[in-house]
Amino acid sequence: MTAAAPIYGRVALIGLGLIASSMAHAMRAGGLAGHIAGHARTAETRAVALDIGICDSVHDTAAEAVAGADLVVLAVPVGAMGAVAAEIAPHLAPGATVTDVGSVKQAVIEAVGPHIPEGVHFVPGHPIAGTEHSGPRSGFATLFRNRWWLLTPLPGGDGDAVARLRRLVEAFGANVDEMDAPxxxxxxxxxxxxxxxxxxxxxxxxxxxxxxxxxxxxxxxxxxxxxxxxxxxxxxxxxxxxxxxxxxxxxxxxxxxxxxxxxxxxxxxxxxxxxxxxxxxxxxxxxxxxxxxxxxxxxxxxxxxxxxxxxxx
Amino acid sequence: MTAAAPIYGRVALIGLGLIASSMAHAMRAGGLAGHIAGHARTAETRAVALDIGICDSVHDTAAEAVAGADLVVLAVPVGAMGAVAAEIAPHLAPGATVTDVGSVKQAVIEAVGPHIPEGVHFVPGHPIAGTEHSGPRSGFATLFRNRWWLLTPLPGGDGDAVARLRRLVEAFGANVDEMDAPxxxxxxxxxxxxxxxxxxxxxxxxxxxxxxxxxxxxxxxxxxxxxxxxxxxxxxxxxxxxxxxxxxxxxxxxxxxxxxxxxxxxxxxxxxxxxxxxxxxxxxxxxxxxxxxxxxxxxxxxxxxxxxxxxxx
Structure with a gap:
């Protein structure tokens, strides 16, 4: 990874487990985000995130974290995606991109899609990377190198939003494929x-x-x-x-x-x-x-x- | 492993795959055998064994390989054990120990046991070690370190023969447990x-x-x-x-x-x-x-x- 101009000015990570913390490390290593905002459900995880410094700011609510973000990453268990989307929807900035890292795509699209406001781009995604460890301390910058990151863009979605997200994950060292959710x-x-x-x-x-x-x-x-x-x-x-x-x-x-x-x-x-x-x-x-x-x-x-x-x- | 007096004067390895070649490397590294004789079914494997020098002598038949051996190790697929035992039986030295490294023990005991002559000690064994690779080039001296080597001695068998074999595999760095074959x-x-x-x-x-x-x-x-x-x-x-x-x-x-x-x-x-x-x-x-x-x-x-x-x- 080489230092470059940030691809997103402000990124909000909702959920701070293995994938989100690895994204944070990779964004820092590559200078890919101007500001990394984070939110986790438990006070304990938020405290760890502050302690190890993976985020520039840590917020008590997802709604606060997403305010002004160009990119919002939903990195919570698949079953929690819908509720998080409902909570953040009124706070999303116009023109923002929302993506997720869930291991299942159809259910996430059904749960999240209806909450995404007009003018916000939803690009579902799934990095094929991980270890058996979990939590904010388990992340590392090279997790995605030479791994595949699948995107399942919605029909009629915004091509530029997809291309920009693609640039981000390629900067992590990942390979990108697009396919339909089923x-x-x-x-x-x-x-x-x-x-x-x-x-x-x-x-x-x-x-x-x-x-x-x-x-x-x-x-x-x-x-x-x-x-x-x-x-x-x-x-x-x-x-x-x-x-x-x-x-x-x-x-x-x-x-x-x-x-x-x-x-x-x-x-x-x-x-x-x-x-x-x-x-x-x-x-x-x-x-x-x-x-x-x-x-x-x-x-x-x-x-x-x-x-x-x-x-x- | 430390250099020590050989535990066996002459060891015959029948079959020269991952396990036998690892035993050969470990015996050499520890000075545990005076002479390592080997036999493999195919001329190709025998040529490789000569080429990489894991045996002191390589023999065209199992019968020749076991002549004068203190320890004979059957390291062939479980289904081939009976035929090999029948072939070597007339050539086994009085007082020799025969062991095997098969992953199944009852079937090996049934196939090999009847061929073992009076005065030869049969001590079935199974090293819980391996990799997905096979063949004489896949062996290495440390394969057995901190792995378990199970012995399933026969009722009424010779305690000294078991103890001596145990010393050998412990010198490989293995841990030994004894249990019954079923x-x-x-x-x-x-x-x-x-x-x-x-x-x-x-x-x-x-x-x-x-x-x-x-x-x-x-x-x-x-x-x-x-x-x-x-x-x-x-x-x-x-x-x-x-x-x-x-x-x-x-x-x-x-x-x-x-x-x-x-x-x-x-x-x-x-x-x-x-x-x-x-x-x-x-x-x-x-x-x-x-x-x-x-x-x-x-x-x-x-x-x-x-x-x-x-x-x-």
């Missing part, structure tokens, strides 16, 4: 929502099983299970809202998943080695594609370092 | 076998879906899916054999998994937010346990580094 929600059901649900389920099963102790699960997790626990450590409120609001696409992909799982389960029961071998061979190619596309490391075991006490001995 | 197979069904099957299934579903292209799956994989692809890139022959030989325990845990998944699916369909939130909160605790036990890194996103082109810019 397709976004289906793609994310495959690459994110269903994998998360499955990981949560597997960790829950392990935790529940009387015949295998939690201590055994923890000690022997390096055999594969621990990768699931990272995913299943993500923010529960955010994920509850994702499943409640991307219900149809998630249930659709879950149906496909259980169908395939039953076919493999049947192959195991019948001892059908060739079926299993063919399936397990095919899935290797997708991994190669992800590494070639620069979306993951080729290092064994993700190049985990310092994973274990004494590993650096 | 319990091992159940624990691994939870921590490894079922998670792998689920990951393979999810990757297969994504690959199959006509409405979402492979290119989209690859580009947007950072949202969670890419962790599954790492697991689903593991050796297909090894995993085919795991499922064929640990059938009962895997089907048992899979049944539990689908039951839980259906309950969560139902909660999504009914819009039961409290159920989802409670479930997703509970699973966070297991992750904390794994990090506290030193079995994974607390760094966000596994501390992935250099994952993406340009990320170091």
């Amino acid at each position: 397709h976004h929600d289906l793609v994310l059901a495959v690459t994110s929502h269903t994998p998360h649900l499955i990981a949560y389920t597997m960790v829950g099963v392990a935790d529940d099983l009387r015949r295998v102790t939690d201590s055994e699960v923890i000690k022997y997790s390096a055999a594969g299970f621990r990768d699931f626990t990272r995913i299943a450590a993500s923010d529960p409120v955010m994920w509850r809202d994702v499943f409640l609001t991307n219900r149809e696409a998630t249930l659709d992909i879950l149906g496909r998943f259980t169908e395939e799982l039953f076919a493999l389960q049947r192959a195991i029961r019948l001892g059908d080695g060739p079926h299993l071998h063919a399936y397990f061979t095919r899935t290797r190619a997708i991994r190669r594609g992800i590494i070639e596309a620069g979306q993951d490391t080729a290092a064994p075991d993700f190049g985990r370092v310092g994973a274990a006490k004494g590993q650096g001995d | 319990h091992h197979d159940l624990v691994l069904a939870v921590t490894s076998h079922t998670p792998h099957l689920i990951a393979y299934t999810m990757v297969g579903v994504a690959d199959d879906l006509r409405r979402v292209t492979d290119s989209e799956v690859i580009k947007y994989s950072a949202a969670g899916f890419r962790d599954f692809t790492r697991i689903a890139a593991s050796d297909p022959v090894m995993w085919r054999d795991v499922f064929l030989t640990n059938r009962e325990a895997t089907l048992d845990i899979l049944g539990r998994f689908t039951e839980e998944l259906f309950a969560l699916q139902r909660a999504i369909r009914l819009g039961d937010g409290p159920h989802l939130h409670a479930y997703f909160t509970r699973t966070r605790a297991i992750r904390r346990g794994i990090i506290e036990a030193g079995q994974d890194t607390a760094a966000p996103d596994f501390g992935r580094v250099g994952a993406a082109k340009g990320q170091g810019d």
